[in-house]
Amino acid sequence: MAVFTSVTLEDLTPWMKQFPLGKALNIRGIASGIENSNFFIDTEQGEYVLTIFENLNFEQLPFYLKLMRHLADRGVLVPAPIANVDGELCVALHGKPAAIVSKLNGSSQMEPQAVHCAEVGAMLARMHLIGRDFTIHQANLRSLDWWQTTVPKVLSFLSDTNRQLMQDEIAFQSAFALTPTYKALATGPVHADLFRNNVMFDGEQLTGFFDFYFAGCDTWLFDVAVTINDWCIDLASGELDLTRVNAMLNAYHAVRPFTLEESQAWQPMLRAAAFRFWLSRVYDFYQPRDAEMLTPHDPTHFERILRLRVSQPTPALPQM
Ligand SMILES: Nc1ncnc2c1ncn2[C@@H]1O[C@H](COP(=O)(O)OP(=O)(O)O)[C@@H](O)[C@H]1O
Numbered sequence: 001m002a003v004f005t006s007v008t009l010e011d012l013t014p015w016m017k018q019f020p021l022g023k024a025l026n027i028r029g030i031a032s033g034i035e036n037s038n039f040f041i042d043t044e045q046g047e048y049v050l051t052i053f054e055n056l057n058f059e060q061l062p063f064y065l066k067l068m069r070h071l072a073d074r075g076v077l078v079p080a081p082i083a084n085v086d087g088e089l090c091v092a093l094h095g096k097p098a099a100i101v102s103k104l105n106g107s108s109q110m111e112p113q114a115v116h117c118a119e120v121g122a123m124l125a126r127m128h129l130i131g132r133d134f135t136i137h138q139a140n141l142r143s144l145d146w147w148q149t150t151v152p153k154v155l156s157f158l159s160d161t162n163r164q165l166m167q168d169e170i171a172f173q174s175a176f177a178l179t180p181t182y183k184a185l186a187t188g189p190v191h192a193d194l195f196r197n198n199v200m201f202d203g204e205q206l207t208g209f210f211d212f213y214f215a216g217c218d219t220w221l222f223d224v225a226v227t228i229n230d231w232c233i234d235l236a237s238g239e240l241d242l243t244r245v246n247a248m249l250n251a252y253h254a255v256r257p258f259t260l261e262e263s264q265a266w267q268p269m270l271r272a273a274a275f276r277f278w279l280s281r282v283y284d285f286y287q288p289r290d291a292e293m294l295t296p297h298d299p300t301h302f303e304r305i306l307r308l309r310v311s312q313p314t315p316a317l318p319q320m
């Protein structure tokens with residue numbers, strides 16, 4: 001269940017008059033999702049998704065919504081936010097920020113093959129390139145600063161070995177962030193949570209990336225690492241599947257070639273991407289935020305992945 005704020009057709013009808021979508025004909029809550037209240041709405045202009053934001057505020061939302069609009073207008077497959085008569089993408093509904101975006105066709109591909117990974121890699125590279133001239137800057141709110149303030153809050157919940165792993169990794173990542181290699185990495189708006197459940201496919205055809213609400217400005221390579229660590233692994237063991245890894249990396253590289261510094265940073269970034277989700281899952285597990293974290297994700301999954309990325313040789317990035 002993921003409808004925290006309920007909306008009826010009677011609520012929606014007057015509110016929808018400000019959007020160029022004709023009359024609202026039907027509304028139904030979407031069961032999946034853990035952060036926001038999501039609904040499919042049928043309008044005279046077609047099907048859309050209405051989101052009521054339960055945690056993000058009116059100051060934070062323009063970054064995400066304008067980024068999606070920027071990308072959608074330039075051919076990146078993402079939901080396009082719909083502006084109201086005043087040109088606003090985010091409007092109050094039941095006292096909370098709300099937005100309407102276009103509905104993507106298809107469904108999530110939860111057992112991806114190389115062909116799906118290649119599609120994701122190519123679209124991710126296009127997204128990075130097209131994000132270059134997006135002018136709003138908002139940091140990735142789940143990057144090094146957040147790790148450094150969050151680690152001390154969770155250490156006491158961990159076993160001795162996991163406490164050591166977390167302390168070692170935050171020390172490693174803090175030091176790595178100061179190196180010339182890290183500082184030479186290309187940056188820009190990144191999705192930062194491009195897991196299997198945040199991409200739609202219609203068969204083998206990618207129809208869009210969605211759920212941009214962890215997006216922010218960060219290194220492009222971090223985004224690639226987050227994506228590889230979810231799409232190109234055996235879920236049970238966390239081991240990388242080289243066929244899928246190579247499919248994704250080669251497709252990305254064909255659109256936006258990796259640099260020498262990115263090759264040097266690849267292993268630290270795979271570690272960083274595993275660490276970020278281990279930490280957020282541990283934090284959510286032991287310090288759940290009220291009602292929205294209904295089923296906390298399993299932290300041991302990313303602990304396992306982090307241990308593998310630290311101990312195993314890393315497959316090389318393609319080079320120019
Ligand atoms: N633009 C969209 N097009 C089609 N389906 C969508 C769209 N946005 C969300 N959904 C559906 O709603 C579900 C929950 O959305 P999600 O953004 O993951 O929610 P949350 O932010 O609460 O985790 C998704 O799994 C997907 O099925």
Ligand SMILES: N[C@@H](CCOP(=O)(O)O)C(=O)O
Pocket residue numbers: 033034035193195197198211277280281297
């Ligand atoms: N992908 C993250 C959690 C974010 O949840 P989402 O459903 O909004 O993508 C994780 O797996 O820990």
